[in-house]
Amino acid sequence: MTTTLLISILMSVAGAATPLLIAALGELVAEKSGVLNLGVEGMMLIGAVTAFAVAVTTGSPVLGCIAAMAAAAASSLIFGYLTLSLTANQVATGLALTIFGTGVSALAGAPYVGITTQTLGLLFPPSLATDPIWRLVFGHSPLVYIGLLLTLGVWWFLKHSRAGLILRAIGESDMAAHSIGYPVLTVRYLAVLFGGAMAGLAGSYYSLVLTPMWAERLTAGRGWIAIALVVFASWRTGRLVLGAYLFGAVITLELQAKAAGFSFFAPEFLSSLPYLATIVVLALISAGRRNARLAAPACLGRPFRATA
Amino acid sequence: MFQITRRRLLTGTASLAALSGLGVAARAQGKDKVKAAFIYVGPVGDYGYSFAHDQGRKFLEEKLGDKVETSFVESVAEGPDAERVLRQLAQAGNDIIFATSFGFMNPTLKVAKQFPNVKFEHATGYQTAPNMGIYNSRFYEGRAVLGTIAAMMSKTGKGGYVASFPIPEVVMGINAFTLAARKINPKFETQVVWVNSWYDPAKEADAAKALLDQGADVITQHTDSPAPLQAAEQRGAIAFGQAWDMQSFAPNAHMTAIVDHWGPHYVQSVQAVLDGTWKPGDVWGGMKEDFVEMSPFNPKMPEDVKAAAQKIVDETKAGTYSVFTGPINDQSGTEKIAAGQVIPDADLLKMNWYVEGVKS
Incomplete structure (x- = not known):
């Protein structure tokens, strides 16, 4: 295997992993605060269509990404209002948000079908990335670096900041946190908004970086993988980044193996690899500890009503 | 992969339509108006295969005007889900249903047997029935x-x-x-x-x-x-x-494309239903017939x-x-x-x- 090929594969892995990682980070923060938002796929689609529409209208992909975050965060606010203020069921509301996002993105995107736009440019000057090895360091889309920086940020926030501690406390025991005076609903609203913005940013990766176009259901179910990754990572930031890159690697290697004419396995087997990997890792995680559920925030998915 | 489509939202509408469809008696000879339904495997906005079929549906509406009423269900998964959608469309009083993807073949065959008065046409497959024809493009x-x-x-x-x-x-x-x-x-x-x-x-x-x-x-x-x-x-x-x-x-990068023209075939089939001359056909048109x-x-x-x-x-x-x-x-x-x-x-x-x- 030549170096160039290896570099290409590694670049593809980072590309496939990045949107999953960004969306999963948002969901992780929301879940750590005790809110299960199954609307990631819908928010990603809202983000994808907004990013594309804004990039086409203004000519600026960067503005597109920012607008995507804003639009998806706005849609998560609907979810937040229904589940936090009106204490609606989180699972049902999240699913509704996905259906809503799928429909509304198709509707809003209709005028943008069949055109393309400029992609989000590279962060570093291309002259830095001429050599294949340096390309691996400098040749990625800006979102790849942003994804890794966000991971660091979320890890620091959850593990080492006071605000992160409060957020985790609320996710573990909302009543206790409430009784010592922490604003449970406000924190949860902020966590949901962050989750929405991240899903929007992840969506913009599809419509502005990977395939600069809009088509209905562009993300084709990637939002569900992001939700699964959070469980897969047993709610830990470090494992989340590993999981996302592992998924990216399996997705990429499946296609690379087929493209290399590696016909030892049936194509159906190779396609099922990402899911087999999920099962294997889930089994390993739960074998390591008595119960994998121990890792889940105790108040995940439970509505909170302030009693006093 | 988990996917939610608007199909589920259409379910309610389809059942309502089924009630109104009960009053329509199937006439052996020609009709004044035909209800035609289409099911697509992808979203109509894919700008590819399903989009091309939908262009065909629009062509049909344009050509036959108020003699035809069309509807479509997009993003239908191939397999058992397709069967349910097809059955609902048949119950909704459609005269002819176009199933536009290979994987709809067995579901279409099954539903065609259950609804002998409804006509079915399946694209790109090879199974037929007395009320199920096939059409394809070369x-x-x-x-x-x-x-x-x-x-x-x-x-x-x-x-x-x-x-x-x-x-x-x-x-x-x-x-x-x-x-x-x-x-x-x-x-x-x-x-x-x-x-x-x-x-x-x-x-x-x-x-x-x-x-x-x-x-x-x-x-x-x-x-x-x-x-x-x-x-x-x-x-x-x-x-x-x-x-x-x-x-x-x-x-x-784009050198050329294979463009699918389904419209003329849809017009022909629906016209045959209007005239009462529809037969389960086996149409396979290519460049010569302007399908491709x-x-x-x-x-x-x-x-x-x-x-x-x-x-x-x-x-x-x-x-x-x-x-x-x-x-x-x-x-x-x-x-x-x-x-x-x-x-x-x-x-x-x-x-x-x-x-x-x-x-x-």
Whole structure:
């Protein structure tokens, strides 16, 4: 295997992993605060269509990404209002948000079908990335670096900041946190908004970086993988980044193996690899500890009503 | 992959419509107005295969005006879900239902038996019933044009093929592409990557990139989104549009596209229902019947390539060229079709072997 090929594969892995990682980070923060938002796929689609529409209208992909975050965060606010203020069921509301996002993105995107736009440019000057090895360091889309920086940020926030501690406390025991005076609903609203913005940013990766176009259901179910990754990572930031890159690697290697004419396995087997990997890792995680559920925030998915 | 579609929201509407449909008595002879329904495997906004069918539906409405009332359900999963959607459409009082994807074949057959008064037409399959006809497009005629262009323009002699599912329709296309390419360059190879989906832009793009990484410099696709084209555009390779002119997505990479014209067939079928003359047909139209058309060649294509591609188009229309003319060897190099023989249609529709030069 030549170096160039290896570099290409590694670049593809980072590309496939990045949107999953960004969306999963948002969901992780929301879940750590005790809110299960199954609307990631819908928010990603809202983000994808907004990013594309804004990039086409203004000519600026960067503005597109920012607008995507804003639009998806706005849609998560609907979810937040229904589940936090009106204490609606989180699972049902999240699913509704996905259906809503799928429909509304198709509707809003209709005028943008069949055109393309400029992609989000590279962060570093291309002259830095001429050599294949340096390309691996400098040749990625800006979102790849942003994804890794966000991971660091979320890890620091959850593990080492006071605000992160409060957020985790609320996710573990909302009543206790409430009784010592922490604003449970406000924190949860902020966590949901962050989750929405991240899903929007992840969506913009599809419509502005990977395939600069809009088509209905562009993300084709990637939002569900992001939700699964959070469980897969047993709610830990470090494992989340590993999981996302592992998924990216399996997705990429499946296609690379087929493209290399590696016909030892049936194509159906190779396609099922990402899911087999999920099962294997889930089994390993739960074998390591008595119960994998121990890792889940105790108040995940439970509505909170302030009693006093 | 978990997908939620608007189909579930349509369920309620369909049941309401079913109530009103009960009053409609099926008349043996002609009708004043026909209700026609379509089910698509992808979203109408895919700008590919399902989009092309929907253009056909719009053409039908335009031509027959208020003599026809159409409806469609998009993004229907192939398999048991399709059966439920088909049954609902049949109960909703539709006179004719077009099931537009190969994987709808068995569900359509099953529902057709349960609703003998409703007419069904299934695209790209091979099963029929007294009230179920089939129609198809000879896409492979276009694939032969693509193969010719690919072999003339490729420097590496390696073509990448982003394919959906190993069904006869797709296998036939891969073979036609490879056969035509090897007439130009006998060493040409086609590397196939199965993405196991008709529509998954991210995966289609990644598959195209993987093929380009492995040395292919031409990308062909039998999936429905423009994503592989865009991947080729980003890498400076050449590629072809699927089902519709996709030039706007890849102005440099897009050489031409196989454009599907379903509209004329839909008009013909619905007119037959209006006249009371509908019979379960077995229609397989190609370039000659205007089912298949090549979109305008990219101006960047060299003149000799344009001429060679146009020659295939002209000879196909004249009926003097078929890409499936022997001698044809299979993957192992053994002769499968003797010189001068042409593979009959019935065998094409069940094709489950690859010609020499296909790597899958």
